Structure formats: C-alpha cells, structure tokens
Amino acid sequence: MSLKVTSYSLTIRENNKQILENANLELEPDTVTVILGENGTGKSSFVMSLLGFEDYERSGSVMINGVETINMDTFEIARLGLFVSFQSPPEFEGINFEQFLISAYKAFNQDTTTSIFKIRKSIKEKIEKVGLSEDFLKRDLNQGFSGGEKRKAEILQMLVLQPKVAILDEVDSGLDIKSRARIAEVIREQAKAGTTFLIVSHSLEFVRTLEPHRIVELRDRKFNEIEISEIERLHYHHKKS
Amino acid sequence: MNEADLKILSEYKYGFSMPDVSYLKVPKGLNADVIRQISRAKGEPEWMLEFRLRAFEIFLSKPMPTWGADLSGIDFDEITYYLKPTEKKGRSWEDLPESIKETYERLGIPEAERKFLAGVSAQYESEVVYTHLLEDLEKMGVVFTDMDTGLRMHEKLVKKYFGKLVPPSDNKFAALNSAVWSGGSFVYVPPNVKLTIPLQAYFRINAKNMGQFERTLIIADENSSVHYIEGCTAPVYSSDSLHAAVVEIFCLKGAKVRYTTIQNWSHDVYNLVTKRAIAEEDAIMEWIDGNIGSKVTMKYPSIILKGDNSKGVVVSVAYAGKDQVQDTGTKIFHIGNNTTSEVTAKSVSQHNGHTTYRGIISVSPTAKNAKVNVKCDALLLDDESTTDTIPVNIASTNQVEIEHEATVSKMKETQIKYLMSRGLDEAEAYSLIVNGFIDVFTKELPMEYAIELNKLISLNMEGSVG
Structure with a gap:
C-alpha cells in the first residue's frame, strides 16, 4: 500500500467542523483513485490534512509507504514522497519558477548529487507535456499566473518531483478541453511509471478520461466505495464543464 | 561578466x-x-x-x-x-x-x-x-x-x-x-x-x-x-x-x-x-x-545631481536580526535639469530586529523636468520585529514627476506551508523567501558576491552569526 488511512478523525480547528470520523482509505500502488463528494463535505480539508498542517485536529493513523506520519512535520511527510497540489498556491516575489523547481526537487528528494544542469534538462523535457512554454520558467512563482496556469504549474511540479503518492485537488478546474485531456494523459502515464494518484474532481467527464481504478465518495464523514457505472446518479456533478 | x-x-x-x-x-x-x-x-x-x-x-x-x-x-x-x-x-x-x-x-x-x-x-x-x-x-x-x-x-x-x-x-x-x-x-x-x-x-x-x-x-x-x-x-x-x-x-x-x-x-x-x-x-x-x-x-548614501541630465540610482538592502538596528536610506538632491533618481530599498527584520528606511528626495526650484522613482519594501519575518518608513519628498517646483511606493509585508504562513509541503524545512523555506525578496539587490552584485550574500543571509536567519 502507498497510502493507508485508518480510523482517521479530522476536525478543522478554526470552525470546529468535523470532516471525518473513524474513516478508512487505502490506496494500492500505481493506481488512480478518484474522490467525489458534494461541496463542503471536506475533500480539500482531508487532502491538505495529510500534510500535517496545524490547522487540523486529527487522530488515527496515516501511513505513507509504510511509515506512520500522524505526528510528523510537513517537510518530513513530503520527503516520504507525498505531493499534494494546492488549489490557491501562494505567490512568491523574486523566486522564479525554475529556481523554485530546482530547490523543491532537491529538498523533496533529499538529493544533493544530481547537477542543476540535469535537473534543468528534466524540467525542460516535462514542461511541454503540461502545455506550458519555456519562458514561463523565468516568471516569478505563481505571480500573476492565471487559474489554468496555476493548475499546470502544480502538475509540472508533480512531474519534476516524481512523488510516490500524488494528490491532485481539482487540477482540472478552469482548464480548456484540450488541456484537460492532456493532463488526464499525463496522470495515466505517470501512474504507469510508478506514482499512486488520488484525484479530487467535480467533472464527470474528466473522471471518465482518467479511467480510474476506483472511485470513493466522501459522505457522512466516511469514504464509501462506488462503482464507476454509478457516478451518473451523483446529481451534484457537472455533466459537462 | x-x-x-x-x-x-x-x-x-x-x-x-x-x-x-x-x-x-x-x-x-x-x-x-x-x-x-x-x-x-x-x-x-x-x-x-x-x-x-x-x-x-x-x-x-x-x-x-x-x-x-x-x-x-x-x-x-x-x-x-x-x-x-x-x-x-x-x-x-x-x-x-x-x-x-x-x-x-x-x-x-x-x-x-x-x-x-x-x-x-x-x-x-x-x-x-x-x-x-x-x-x-x-x-x-x-x-x-x-x-x-x-x-x-x-x-x-x-x-x-x-x-x-x-x-x-x-x-x-x-x-x-x-x-x-x-x-x-x-x-x-x-x-x-x-x-x-x-x-x-x-x-x-x-x-x-x-x-x-x-x-x-x-x-x-x-x-x-x-x-x-x-x-x-x-x-x-x-x-x-x-x-x-x-x-x-x-x-x-x-x-x-x-x-x-x-x-x-x-x-x-x-x-x-x-x-x-x-x-x-x-x-x-x-x-x-x-x-x-x-x-x-x-x-544614507547620498547623491547631488548637479549637472543637467545626471542620474542617481540607489539599490539597497538591510537585514536586522536579533538586537540589530539598521537605520538606512538615501538623500538625493536634484539641482540640474532633466535629472533622474531611482531608489529601491528592501529591508528584512527578524528576531526583534528593527529597520528604518529614512529618505530625502529634494528637487530644487530651478530643476526642470526632474524624475523621481522611490520604492521601498519592508518584510517582517515575525511578530517581534519592527520597521519604519520615513520618506521625505521636497519638490519646490511643479515641473517634476515623483513616484513613490512603500510596502510593508509580513511573511505569509501559506508561503511557508507551501514550501514545506515541497520538502523544504522551515529554515530553508524562510531563506528562499528572503532571498527572493532581496533578489532585485542580489542581481546587481558580481556573481561570487551574490552567492555569498545568499549563504550569509541564511546563516544570519538561523541566528548563528556572531
């Protein structure tokens, strides 16, 4: 198992809202799992909580690649190979995107031996896959990025960092049809290359293109397995978007 | 180079x-x-x-x-x-x-x-x-x-x-x-x-x-x-x-x-x-x-723009850590015609350090078509640290263009969280942000100085410099 959440209870400290109660979720290696759920059920809170931020009160167990992370610091959890995309990533003045990717690659993988030139080369190879141009790398990180550019930038980070587990939170929203298809392809490819995916999305169309192995629904503070054929009945989804 | x-x-x-x-x-x-x-x-x-x-x-x-x-x-x-x-x-x-x-x-x-x-x-x-x-x-x-x-x-x-x-x-x-x-x-x-x-x-x-x-x-x-x-x-x-x-x-x-x-x-x-x-x-x-x-x-490094078409540029950075006071800025006097001044001042305060930007830009009554651009940004890394901006612009003529911009920002928690979620520890996250903030200064330095400056700022932020 790549990610195993057991008896997990989760409350948002700020408003005392309980999101999960004794919930369980286990992801098999190299699979794609989709989480669905109505607005406000706490899908984003759940995925962010896995990074160990102090905004959440939590109990139970979160194993990443066999290591218990419930009491770990964010950076230690990340270094185990967990990547979570941000829906509203913060902006950084004076740190260009490429420079950030290099720092992040080294920190995330605790890699001090790979040369900067090699990392740069790998970034350049990946940038086309997400549909961004090379001059994009010279811009300050997230500064003035459009919604779509932010999503693509998060995907590019995932590709550069090569995590064992990648959690992508609504990375398809705000993307045009072509970009969405491209991202779905990147995810499928990356899953084959050895990354386990957990995807949060509201777009049924996107979910279908992903060809996920499993779908779970977050409802009543638990994860419930649903059949792929069942997703049409979930009235809260955009049939088209 | x-x-x-x-x-x-x-x-x-x-x-x-x-x-x-x-x-x-x-x-x-x-x-x-x-x-x-x-x-x-x-x-x-x-x-x-x-x-x-x-x-x-x-x-x-x-x-x-x-x-x-x-x-x-x-x-x-x-x-x-x-x-x-x-x-x-x-x-x-x-x-x-x-x-x-x-x-x-x-x-x-x-x-x-x-x-x-x-x-x-x-x-x-x-x-x-x-x-x-x-x-x-x-x-x-x-x-x-x-x-x-x-x-x-x-x-x-x-x-x-x-x-x-x-x-x-x-x-x-x-x-x-x-x-x-x-x-x-x-x-x-x-x-x-x-x-x-x-x-x-x-x-x-x-x-x-x-x-x-x-x-x-x-x-x-x-x-x-x-x-x-x-x-x-x-x-x-x-x-x-x-x-x-x-x-x-x-x-x-x-x-x-x-x-x-x-x-x-x-x-x-x-x-x-x-x-x-x-x-x-x-x-x-x-x-x-x-x-x-x-x-x-x-x-307060100063410049007297005496001759016509003369230009003055000041790019500065100040870091105030524990018990340090950096009271810095500039004085520029526009005297000739068509003179230009550009000031970019960055300051970072941490561990109760205090920074002040103190600047005077003076345009004399006879100086025609002076252009002034002042930008000062202060970054506070914690709640104990403080900063002041004391800019004085004196223009004794109306044939002048003055742009002045000052910002004070606090280190954003979301920035730290974001960087830590990419595997940087807290100290690494802080220094990446600070080095980004002062990048406009570092860019002006010869390469070996720029590298040393970045290292030095990181060391200072850890509080390990005597």
Whole structure:
C-alpha cells in the first residue's frame, strides 16, 4: 500500500467542523483513485490534512509507504514522497519558477548529487507535456499566473518531483478541453511509471478520461466505495464543464 | 561578466601586501595630541594636520544626533583611534569568538582570508596576480591605492577634492572621521577610461585599508567609468565598537561610477557612515548598498545631481536580526535639469530586529523636468520585529514627476506551508523567501558576491552569526 488511512478523525480547528470520523482509505500502488463528494463535505480539508498542517485536529493513523506520519512535520511527510497540489498556491516575489523547481526537487528528494544542469534538462523535457512554454520558467512563482496556469504549474511540479503518492485537488478546474485531456494523459502515464494518484474532481467527464481504478465518495464523514457505472446518479456533478 | 573576468576575480582575491612603515601606538581616547601623533607618524603635509585639528574642534562642538538609532552605548574615551597594523596582527586566532570561526567555516572562506578578516593576519599572502592588475591599471593612468599613499603621491589632487563633498561640519561622525581618518581607498580614473573589471578594495587590502575610520575618495574624470566594491560578505570581526567612515565620490561630466558595499560588521559595532557623491552633467552615480551586520547602522548614501541630465540610482538592502538596528536610506538632491533618481530599498527584520528606511528626495526650484522613482519594501519575518518608513519628498517646483511606493509585508504562513509541503524545512523555506525578496539587490552584485550574500543571509536567519 502507498497510502493507508485508518480510523482517521479530522476536525478543522478554526470552525470546529468535523470532516471525518473513524474513516478508512487505502490506496494500492500505481493506481488512480478518484474522490467525489458534494461541496463542503471536506475533500480539500482531508487532502491538505495529510500534510500535517496545524490547522487540523486529527487522530488515527496515516501511513505513507509504510511509515506512520500522524505526528510528523510537513517537510518530513513530503520527503516520504507525498505531493499534494494546492488549489490557491501562494505567490512568491523574486523566486522564479525554475529556481523554485530546482530547490523543491532537491529538498523533496533529499538529493544533493544530481547537477542543476540535469535537473534543468528534466524540467525542460516535462514542461511541454503540461502545455506550458519555456519562458514561463523565468516568471516569478505563481505571480500573476492565471487559474489554468496555476493548475499546470502544480502538475509540472508533480512531474519534476516524481512523488510516490500524488494528490491532485481539482487540477482540472478552469482548464480548456484540450488541456484537460492532456493532463488526464499525463496522470495515466505517470501512474504507469510508478506514482499512486488520488484525484479530487467535480467533472464527470474528466473522471471518465482518467479511467480510474476506483472511485470513493466522501459522505457522512466516511469514504464509501462506488462503482464507476454509478457516478451518473451523483446529481451534484457537472455533466459537462 | 565573462569567464575570463571571473577567472581574474577569483585569482586576484588572494590579494597583495604592502610593507608597513608605521610604528605608532596611541593611547585610548582622543585629544589634539593624539591627532598630531597620528598625522606625524604618517608624515602628512601641514594642511592635513590643520584639517584634522579643525575637524576635531567641530567634533567636540557638535551634539550627538537626536534622531535615528540609540547611540548612547558609544564611549568615545574607550576607543583606540589609531592602531598600527602590526598591533592588529597581534590578536590570536584562539581569542576569536566561536561563532565567528564557525561562520567562516560555514561560508567556506579560505584560511588566509579568515585570518585576515578576523584581524589575526594583516595581509594576504600572494601578491603576484594583483601586481599585474595594478600594472595594467597604471598604464591606463588609473590610480588605485590606499588613502595614505594617495595623499603622499597625489597631494595636489587630494587637496582639491578631499573634504569638499563631506566637510567636517556635515555631522558629528564625519567630523570625527576627518580628525582621525586612517586607511580607505584613493581612486582616480582619467578621462575616457572605462574599467571593465571592478576595483575591489577587499582583495587589495592590507591592514591600512580597513579600519574604523576609513576615508575613501573616488574621482572619475570626464567620460570615464568605474565600479568600486568595498568590503566583503564575510563577517569582519573588530574588537572596537565604532566604525565611522567617510566616502566622497566625484563623477565628472559624462562619468559613471558604481559603488557596491556589503557591510557585515560583527554584532557589537556601531556603523555610522557618511557617503556622498556628486554627479556633473550627463554623469551617472549608483550606490549598491547592503547592510547585514553591525549592532547599529546609520547610513544614507547620498547623491547631488548637479549637472543637467545626471542620474542617481540607489539599490539597497538591510537585514536586522536579533538586537540589530539598521537605520538606512538615501538623500538625493536634484539641482540640474532633466535629472533622474531611482531608489529601491528592501529591508528584512527578524528576531526583534528593527529597520528604518529614512529618505530625502529634494528637487530644487530651478530643476526642470526632474524624475523621481522611490520604492521601498519592508518584510517582517515575525511578530517581534519592527520597521519604519520615513520618506521625505521636497519638490519646490511643479515641473517634476515623483513616484513613490512603500510596502510593508509580513511573511505569509501559506508561503511557508507551501514550501514545506515541497520538502523544504522551515529554515530553508524562510531563506528562499528572503532571498527572493532581496533578489532585485542580489542581481546587481558580481556573481561570487551574490552567492555569498545568499549563504550569509541564511546563516544570519538561523541566528548563528556572531
């Protein structure tokens, strides 16, 4: 198992809202799992909580690649190979995107031996896959990025960092049809290359293109397995978007 | 900068040495006799002694500044005003605080340089490369020497310019410097000579050049250009607590001067420096000024835009960590027509440090079409730290364009979280953000300085620099 959440209870400290109660979720290696759920059920809170931020009160167990992370610091959890995309990533003045990717690659993988030139080369190879141009790398990180550019930038980070587990939170929203298809392809490819995916999305169309192995629904503070054929009945989804 | 330049830079950092002829020992404290002794030991002309004595009178008559940082910790009677270089050499490596040694280690400063910076050794060892460079400069007619030698060898030139831009009456510490100055650099660049390699004081220093009361005079003759780099990013350890320097720069018609400083005095030093430049017609003056060290710094590099079409640029950064006060800024006077000034000031405060941006931009009534652009940004890394912005814009004419922008921002928690979610620990996340924030300054530095500055800021943020 790549990610195993057991008896997990989760409350948002700020408003005392309980999101999960004794919930369980286990992801098999190299699979794609989709989480669905109505607005406000706490899908984003759940995925962010896995990074160990102090905004959440939590109990139970979160194993990443066999290591218990419930009491770990964010950076230690990340270094185990967990990547979570941000829906509203913060902006950084004076740190260009490429420079950030290099720092992040080294920190995330605790890699001090790979040369900067090699990392740069790998970034350049990946940038086309997400549909961004090379001059994009010279811009300050997230500064003035459009919604779509932010999503693509998060995907590019995932590709550069090569995590064992990648959690992508609504990375398809705000993307045009072509970009969405491209991202779905990147995810499928990356899953084959050895990354386990957990995807949060509201777009049924996107979910279908992903060809996920499993779908779970977050409802009543638990994860419930649903059949792929069942997703049409979930009235809260955009049939088209 | 091309590779050949870089190679020269990295080679000539081994510096050179000059024999020292001084055997003077003066007691602590200051009086007219001490000043006479200093002047006599240096074999100075009579007019310089008179200049010093007059400055000493002014120093005594001027009150301490009543604005800016708290200077009550300075005890003028406890300072040694002149040290012969051999005395400086006398300090042993073992006496140095552990924190300083560790910092040298972590910055990767070579052994010979460490000893010099720490005041253990008065000079670097190899002089060959530097001598070649000096010969090349000499062929072009460039003078680049310490101020004492400058006075001996080029008295007429020195007399014409020395103390004319920063007179002893300017302020109490300029008066003190004028009375007891020692060391510093003297630079003269002849007309139409454009130097492509920066003149770096740090690499050519012997004990004479760095002291508490340096005096630097730069004259860039018509249509010449020069980049002068003072100081270094490695921490300079001083057992004395006051550094009061004066820098005067004359940019004659069409000349361009860039003066780069990264000040990193140890954390017990009061760093009170007067820097001023005058730009004649079509001249450009640029101050690139970084303040990382010291206990208290008060420094406002200024530019008098006297000639038509002259331009002044100030790019500065200040970092105030634990118990540090960085009171910095600039003064720019627009006098000629079509003059331009651009000021970019960045400050970072952490661990109860305090930064102040204090700036005056003055446009005289007769200055037509002046353009002013001031941007100052302060970043606070925690709740204990503070910052003030005190900008004064005086425009006595309406034929002026003034843009002024000031921001204060706090480190955003989401930025730290984001970086940590990508595997950076807290310290790495902070330094990435700070280095990004000051990037506009770092970009102006020669590469090896930029790299050292980034490392140094990270070390300071960990609180591990003594």
